[in-house]
Amino acid sequence: xxxxxxxxxxxxxxxxxxxxxxxxxxxxxxxxxxxxxxxxxxxxxxxxxxxxxxxxxxxxxxxxxxxxxxxxxxxxxxxxxxxxxxxxxxxxxxxxxxxxxxxxxxxxxxxxxxxxxxxxxxxxxxxxxxxxxxxxxxxxxxxxxxxxxxxxxxxxxxxxxxxxxxxxxxxxxxxxxxxxxxxxxxxxxxxxxxxxxxxxxxxxxxxxxxxxxxxxxxxxxxxxxxxxxxxxxxxxxxxxxxxxxxxxxxxxxxxxxxxxxxxxxxxxxxxxxxxxxxxxxxxxxxxxxxxxxxxxxxxxxxxxxxxxxxxxxxxxxxxxxxxxxxxxxxxxxxxxxxxxxxxxxxxxxxxxxxxxxxxxxxxxxxxxxxxxxxxxxxxxxxxxxxxxxxxxxxxxxxxxxxxxxxxxxxxxxxxxxxxxxxxxxxxxxxxxxxxxxxxxxxxxxxxxxxxxxxxxxxxxxxxxxxxxxxxxxxxxxxxxxxxxxxxxxxxxxxxxxxxxxxxxxxxxxxxxxxxxxxxxxxxxxxxxxxxxxxxxxxxxxxxxxxxxxxxxxxxxxxxxxxxxxxxxxxxxxxxxxxxxxxxxxxxxxxxxxxxxxxxxxxxxxxxxxxxxxxxxxxxxxxxxxxxxxxx
Amino acid sequence: xxxxxxxxxxxxxxxxxxxxxxxxxxxxxxxxxxxxxxxxxxxxxxxxxxxxxxxxxxxxxxxxxxxxxxxxxxxxxxxxxxxxxxxxxxxxxxxxxxx
Numbered sequence: 001x002x003x004x005x006x007x008x009x010x011x012x013x014x015x016x017x018x019x020x021x022x023x024x025x026x027x028x029x030x031x032x033x034x035x036x037x038x039x040x041x042x043x044x045x046x047x048x049x050x051x052x053x054x055x056x057x058x059x060x061x062x063x064x065x066x067x068x069x070x071x072x073x074x075x076x077x078x079x080x081x082x083x084x085x086x087x088x089x090x091x092x093x094x095x096x097x098x099x100x101x102x103x104x105x106x107x108x109x110x111x112x113x114x115x116x117x118x119x120x121x122x123x124x125x126x127x128x129x130x131x132x133x134x135x136x137x138x139x140x141x142x143x144x145x146x147x148x149x150x151x152x153x154x155x156x157x158x159x160x161x162x163x164x165x166x167x168x169x170x171x172x173x174x175x176x177x178x179x180x181x182x183x184x185x186x187x188x189x190x191x192x193x194x195x196x197x198x199x200x201x202x203x204x205x206x207x208x209x210x211x212x213x214x215x216x217x218x219x220x221x222x223x224x225x226x227x228x229x230x231x232x233x234x235x236x237x238x239x240x241x242x243x244x245x246x247x248x249x250x251x252x253x254x255x256x257x258x259x260x261x262x263x264x265x266x267x268x269x270x271x272x273x274x275x276x277x278x279x280x281x282x283x284x285x286x287x288x289x290x291x292x293x294x295x296x297x298x299x300x301x302x303x304x305x306x307x308x309x310x311x312x313x314x315x316x317x318x319x320x321x322x323x324x325x326x327x328x329x330x331x332x333x334x335x336x337x338x339x340x341x342x343x344x345x346x347x348x349x350x351x352x353x354x355x356x357x358x359x360x361x362x363x364x365x366x367x368x369x370x371x372x373x374x375x376x377x378x379x380x381x382x383x384x385x386x387x388x389x390x391x392x393x394x395x396x397x398x399x400x401x402x403x404x405x406x407x408x409x410x411x412x413x414x415x416x417x418x419x420x421x422x423x424x425x426x427x428x429x430x431x432x433x434x435x436x437x438x439x440x441x442x443x444x445x446x447x448x449x450x451x452x453x454x455x456x457x458x459x460x461x462x463x464x465x466x467x468x469x470x471x472x473x474x475x476x477x478x479x480x481x482x483x484x485x486x487x488x489x490x491x492x493x494x495x496x497x498x499x500x501x502x503x504x505x506x507x508x509x510x511x512x513x514x515x516x517x518x519x520x521x522x523x524x525x526x527x528x529x530x531x532x533x534x535x536x537x538x539x540x541x542x543x544x545x546x547x548x549x550x551x552x553x554x555x556x557x558x559x560x561x562x563x564x565x566x567x568x569x570x571x572x573x574x575x576x577x578x579x580x581x582x583x584x585x586x587x588x589x590x591x592x593x594x595x596x597x598x599x600x601x602x603x604x605x606x607x608x609x610x611x612x613x614x615x616x617x618x619x620x621x622x623x624x625x626x627x628x629x630x631x
Numbered sequence: 632x633x634x635x636x637x638x639x640x641x642x643x644x645x646x647x648x649x650x651x652x653x654x655x656x657x658x659x660x661x662x663x664x665x666x667x668x669x670x671x672x673x674x675x676x677x678x679x680x681x682x683x684x685x686x687x688x689x690x691x692x693x694x695x696x697x698x699x700x701x702x703x704x705x706x707x708x709x710x711x712x713x714x715x716x717x718x719x720x721x722x723x724x725x726x727x728x729x730x
Contacts, residue, residue, distance in 0.1 A: 084683035124685055124709040208687055222710055233696060233705075242699040331714045335700045338716075446677055446719035447703065448684050451712040 027111045027187060029076050030069075031100055033132060034116030035125055036082025037452050039144045043116060043174035044079035047183070063092075063362065064099050064107065075187060078110060081365075083128065091365040091373070100135060112138040114183070119149040119156065119171065120223050120453075126211035133167060140186045141169045147176055152223025161218035175458075229324075229453045236328050246332060253316045254421070255414045261309025262393060268308065269561075272301040287501065291489060295549055299485025302548030302562055303477050303541045306390035310473055311466050313386055317355055318465045322457035326351065330449060340429040341436025345449060346376040350428065353383030354421075355469070357591040361598055375435045377598060378608055381586045382428035384421045386473075387540035391582050392420055394544055398563035399575045423583045427615070481545040484535045488549045504550070523581060523617070524574035524624040536587045573627035577620040585616035655727050657686075658704060658720035660694040666725030667691050685709040686723055 048067030081092035102109025117125040170182030283289040353360035491509035493501040513527030536543035551565040595605035685708040
């Protein structure tokens with residue numbers, strides 16, 4: 001069904017609507033707009049049935065997203081990044097204003113606007129109402145968090161607010177889905193009036209007193225402040241307990257990722273081997289049997305086992321994001337970040353880099369100044385992303401003894417993992433410091449960060465996050481890793497002599513590998529590790545798949561696991577050099593593409609790739625040479 | 632420092648409190664002390680950004696705490712918490728209540 005509406009023109013000279021129907025059109029696009037962290041994406045997900053990422057800190061949405069309204073495919077809903085005022089200060093705000101004004105290429109100018117306001121903080125939220133109503137588009141004002149307003153003893157006269165603003169208002173709860181019928185009633189109306197213009201629009205100096213009067217007329221009573229947020233802040237921002245908790249939380253994350261994650265990974269590994277042992281004998285043709293067992297199963301399976309530790313890591317990141325602690329961590333880290341020339345806002349994308357560098361690079365849009373943004377984007381690939389985890393876990397489990405200290409609370413393997421994360425972070429902040437004191441111009445934008453109220457992480461949000469990350473990981477394994485593993489299997493078995501596949505050492509892969517081996521020798525790597533490194537430039541996880549396929553094809557390694565096969569080719573100094581190389585190198589085509597897109601230039605990704613590769617090579621070479629003489 | 636240690640900080644500033652000339656800068660506010668943002672704010676170069684967070688003339692602002700190292704400082708204004716670096720807070724002028 002197409003909804004017919006009449007837009008009524010506003011007389012801008014007087015600031016009051018003349019309410020004359022001027023044209024009829026259909027509502028096809030509705031923009032969802034509001035201040036950061038007021039629940040736009042929660043409402044968007046509820047109305048469209050999509051799974052846009054939501055979390056409890058300002059600036060989660062940095063790009064516009066379009067979805068069809070559930071049950072009515074004729075209406076598109078556009079979820080916009082949060083905006084605070086008329087003048088955009090960051091790239092995500094620029095995107096929102098461009099879409100609203102119809103200046104965004106490829107996006108139609110919205111026919112109507114859903115303006116979302118936070119009911120627990122209406123004073124600041126109303127400041128945005130004036131510039132949005134001034135756009136002259138049919139606007140429905142949705143006052144969200146009705147449940148929090150009522151639970152905190154607050155109140156609001158919706159009819160009075162509607163009369164004061166000259167636009168329809170609905171008090172809703174996006175999280176619980178309360179009163180959403182008002183949205184459908186708005187869309188079903190045959191005639192819409194353009195909103196009455198508020199008297200003064202341009203500055204907070206004038207719009208805030210106007211907002212205060214509006215609140216008085218609407219008998220708005222602010223809900224009580226959460227005593228729990230204050231108590232939690234007393235602890236999390238305490239001079240001693242705050243930083244200690246941050247360190248303890250990080251240790252717990254790595255201990256769990258390595259301990260629990262590795263146990264689950266071993267279970268999956270046993271399961272996969274059990275299945276392979278049952279299926280392989282059923283395949284009569286030896287070439288096909290080798291293709292299945294060595295190429296497909298060992299290649300893909302050796303990466304697949306790392307799904308549990310990766311999901312555990314994302315579970316911890318999700319809890320940090322959804323609880324509201326992430327913004328506090330940004331405040332705690334601000335002084336440290338200041339030494340590098342960055343500010344605490346850069347901490348949030350840097351932390352997101354522990355999951356994946358691509359969304360983290362996009363998240364830098366909230367950072368504000370161009371200089372801070374470029375410096376943050378440049379160093380994000382140093383943050384240990386989840387794709388490095390399979391390589392780290394494999395090598396640490398194979399070479400680092402499973403010892404523990406302090407009554408078993410701290411394990412050597414978990415400490416090694418923590419050390420690699422620390423190495424990446426150290427490289428990131430040092431590089432940022434160098435960049436900020438050399439090629440990037442000085443920033444003058446002040447550091448301001450809104451701290452959200454704490455809340456219990458939503459089970460649904462965390463589940464959706466884990467399902468999404470599992471889907472991304474399995475897609476990567478099922479496409480890139482599978483393709484690389486099969487290619488490696490083909491190259492390691494060619495050429496065929498008299499109907500027999502070539503031995504590994506005489507294969508085409510070995511031929512290529514031996515040519516690059518001299519360049520790898522200073523780091524202590526043989527040609528097989530070298531070929532693994534080459535394939536890791538497609539995607540980091542692919543290295544484990546490549547090693548699985550290569551060592552799986554060796555008759556001597558067939559009966560043993562990949563870890564024990566690696567122990568025949570690598571010493572402890574070689575392994576540490578390999579870990580250092582992985583911690584510092586930029587082996588990810590998706591990150592390269594994201595940098596190209598966000599900087600709109602080839603210069604930055606090429607410089608980043610060359611710098612990180614050079615640094616990784618040098619550091620791995622030094623690590624191997626120094627440790628070989630000591631150990 | 633946050634909430635709990637306000638007495639110690641107020642004691643340190645006690646003597647100065649008696650003689651402080653009004654107006655003062657935002658970072659001079661003691662924990663739990665409320666001031667009102669002054670007109671001078673409009674001359675700063677990032678006025679629009681500061682306004683969008685609630686730092687506009689006439690807005691009451693209360694210092695509620697700080698990061699563990701004392702900077703940034705956390706203020707409550709318009710019902711929300713905003714962390715601001717001391718160097719930024721020093722450029723915002725407030726009227727303090729006379730003691």
